[in-house]
Amino acid sequence: MNDINNKLIDSFGRKIDYIRVSVTKNCNFRCKYCMPNTPPYIEETLIPLPKMLEFLKIAMDLGIKKIRLTGGEPLLRSDLSGFIKGIYDYKSGIEVALTTNGFLLEKYIKDLSKTGLKRINVSLDSLKKETIIKISKRDALDSILNGLNLTKEYGLKIKLNMVPLRGINDDEIIPMLDFALSEGYLLRYIEYMDNSFAFKGLKGFRGDELLKIISTKYSFKPIKKRHFGPANMYELLDSSKAFGIIAPHSHSFCEGCNRIRLTSDGIICPCLYFEDAIDISSAILNDDKIAMKEALIKAVFNKPEKNKWGENETSSRAFYHTGG
Ligand code: SAM
Ligand code: SF4
Numbered sequence: 001m002n003d004i005n006n007k008l009i010d011s012f013g014r015k016i017d018y019i020r021v022s023v024t025k026n027c028n029f030r031c032k033y034c035m036p037n038t039p040p041y042i043e044e045t046l047i048p049l050p051k052m053l054e055f056l057k058i059a060m061d062l063g064i065k066k067i068r069l070t071g072g073e074p075l076l077r078s079d080l081s082g083f084i085k086g087i088y089d090y091k092s093g094i095e096v097a098l099t100t101n102g103f104l105l106e107k108y109i110k111d112l113s114k115t116g117l118k119r120i121n122v123s124l125d126s127l128k129k130e131t132i133i134k135i136s137k138r139d140a141l142d143s144i145l146n147g148l149n150l151t152k153e154y155g156l157k158i159k160l161n162m163v164p165l166r167g168i169n170d171d172e173i174i175p176m177l178d179f180a181l182s183e184g185y186l187l188r189y190i191e192y193m194d195n196s197f198a199f200k201g202l203k204g205f206r207g208d209e210l211l212k213i214i215s216t217k218y219s220f221k222p223i224k225k226r227h228f229g230p231a232n233m234y235e236l237l238d239s240s241k242a243f244g245i246i247a248p249h250s251h252s253f254c255e256g257c258n259r260i261r262l263t264s265d266g267i268i269c270p271c272l273y274f275e276d277a278i279d280i281s282s283a284i285l286n287d288d289k290i291a292m293k294e295a296l297i298k299a300v301f302n303k304p305e306k307n308k309w310g311e312n313e314t315s316s317r318a319f320y321h322t323g324g
Contacts, residue, residue, distance in 0.1 A: 102140075170205070221237060
């Protein structure tokens, strides 16, 4: 479907062609910045993935071109590969992406590689076993690294996401980039976003602070944005390799925002830091195509111009619910 057919335009003229879909709130990690104190299992009413697929077909017909699957930990949905294949079977030109903590890639990468999926984002905050345990409460490093190697062997592209935290993994800001460059992965640093579910007192880094640290080893220049994405990209001067910084504290983040979110329980959130949301679970469960279509158009139209996140505010919405 080409652009002029996109029906998802918000009241500020931004075209929405990207949906992030959280397929579960649950997770096998307990990251300090995300859900350190939640119980081992969170009760949730999951939308069955075949029903969610029907909603996504409508979204694709209206102009969605990119779908990111996230969570919680999306690979906890054991039928995820079939779901991804269903998306590609409906529209082969669609871009599907997956954000995972990587722990279950060893188990699922073979199935995932047969779906049409071309790239995977893996959240990796450290290359030290003890630091991974400290951040995620899981002895996960070996499984993640093994999953990364297998993913590469199966020919999928890999992006790494790192959330640098003061006093926890800030000694690895450069080693993580060394690692990503040597393995052929694209590293993106994410500014820590405060939220009421995170471990109290965590302190992250702003983008400019990260650039200063990286400049002690690498020379780089910003890459002009060809299209808006969440990351500011930088190219290393001695190679064509790059890294990125996701800086949601900057307001330019909102200017070109092209995304909307669907939670695992069927709520459409027009913005991560905005309380309004539309519950379309009954429309999805009843396969009410008209109601799904109307709700999606309405949610897009109501997207706020900027996130409602002041410098010193936290988000009351859990990232493991909205998908980060
Ligand atoms: N479980 C998967 C994972 O960790 O990749 C997907 C869901 S997770 C909520 C999605 C992304 O959000 C991860 O890259 C994670 O690092 C990031 N994230 C979670 N909480 C965050 C926070 N408070 N600040 C910045 N990034 C955060
Ligand atoms: Fe789980 Fe991802 Fe949250 Fe970590 S960031 S607790 S892996 S959902």
